[in-house]
Amino acid sequence: METVSNLLEAIDDVGRDAARGGYSRPVFSTAELDLRSWFEEQATRRGLAVETDRNGVLWGWWDSATGNGRRGALVTGSHLDSVPGGGAFDGPLGVASALAAVDILRERGVEPQRSLAVAVFPEEEGSRFGVACLGSRLLTGAIDADKARNLKDPDGTTFAEAAQARGLNPQHLGRDEEALGRIGDFVELHVEQGRGLIDLDSPVAVGTSIIGHGRWKLTITGQGNHAGTTLMEDRADPMVAAAQVILAIRKTAAATADARATVGRVQPIPGGTNVIASRVELWIDIRHPDDATTAALVESIHGQAQKAAAFEGCSASLTQESVSGTVTFDAELQRQLSLAMPGAPGLPTGAGHDAGILAGYVPSAMLYVRNPTGVSHSPEEHVEPDDADHGATVLADVLKRLL
Template identity: 70%
Template structure:
């Protein structure tokens, strides 16, 4: 029987990023594919039957695949330069929980599945939780197939090159019917659990959040021959927009807004850009406030762009309303984990997408630094073990 720490140690060299630090494991890149193979081997080692569905979601079954099963799991992909626990902790903990249950001599009265959802982070194709969105129909299939990565490759082409048939990608009512309840264990990505006290918590809700692309267009030109007064430089406007995002969000209590990526076109050192693309992440517990926040940012961006002789467009790439997890399921889990606090989270998860369709819940494991999406993300060995034990107790209690 392997502990969570031993399982994570076995993949600690997969996808290390020598430039950013941490791990870069974008969907259908070599590191993520290696992790998929690792999952298959680990699941089969435990006597689980593994299948990959038409959306690229992996299912490892303890018992026969059937409707109304209890499902747990998470994801294996990462943000660029991400930490070691965001995603893999949930998968490793699910495998360890199976070990714990088998060591107890437990025989599930209904089937249990451990899942791995692809492209949860959206780091390659820009839409978070793409696998669960496709499964449930929460994203238009044609839109998903035509998403492009930084190299211009479409999701349809990449998926096809990795064994999926693009003609069959999309809502899967048969697979959805197999999910009776879904429980996702995840590293806590804030400081809700603190340094002391319980190592695990039960999730209550996920803040409404979305991603938008802001494109600022100006006049591309020569950096050496174009006088400063003659410029319509979208980079200057983009810099001011980044500041406007911070200032607009800071005026609204509980709002979070971030520009985490910026791409100039064409991107030469001695070239005034013709266009600059910025990607905005915005979140708030009240969906109406999130909408107002985006409107305020767009107005500020238009004013800034006009002052620099540029134009600006805003395009929504994805959005999820505030999610409240199934009250009945959460109460049952809270009863199985006495003393565990109940926490809301500002981070999106596949459980949040599934919550609109099936009873879903989350269990969080302490991250003492509160740092995530960063190499400094951390879970102590004893907390990881406590999380796996808690998940085993939850699964046994729910089965």
């Protein structure tokens, strides 16, 4: 039986990012496709029947001993894509732990009384097409299929084009009643992405909720011009306005209890060193436990952006890319996890997950494994081998109870 660390070591070199450090594994990239092939191989070795659904979700099926079909199955899993320069555990830990949990259940002689599946969801991070949890949103219909098809990556490739290049039919993207109907319960294991488990001195925790969050794109338009011939008083420089907006976003969030707001990506156009930008695009991530407060933060930031842009002779427009309200996980599944994890604390999170999308449609739950650095979306993300194996064992215990 392979340990979780053994499984992760097999993909240690896939998608390494020499420039950023860590891993860059955007959806449908060579790295992410190599990871999907790794999963297919590992699932097949365990006797799981591997399928890819019409939205690109990978499924590894362990059919029930009673032969009663796959409807109402127990599903676990996570994702394999990453943020740019991300850590080794965000996503892959949940997939490797699910595979290890299958090994543990087989070693114990468990014969599932309902089907069990390990699922891998594409584009969870949204690092290529801008919408987080895109695979689970498509599966559930939480995103309009036409909107998803027309999403573009930084190179101008649409999601439809990328999906078609990987063997999917773009016209079949969208809510999948058959696949959704197969999910009776969903349990996702994930690396903990903050300091909760360090401070609580616990290797695992039961997920209780995910705070509401969303992504917005702010476009500030000015006048492109020559950096050497344009006097300072003659400029309509959107980069200056963008700098003011970024500072305003930080100040606004800091003044609101429990709020988090981040500008993680800024793109000047055309982007030359000796060119005053004609346009600056920046992406804002905003999170708060209260959805009304999130909306108020967005409105305030938009108003401040318009003022800052106007002061520089520019204009500003804000478009919503994705929004997920605050999610509370299924109470009965939380109880079952707590019974399988005596003494484990309950833990809310500010990080989004596929389980958070699925929770609006099927009973869903999460369990977290300790990250001793408290750092995530970064190469410093870490999980100790003993904690990883403990997490897989706990996951197996939970799955056995639910099977």
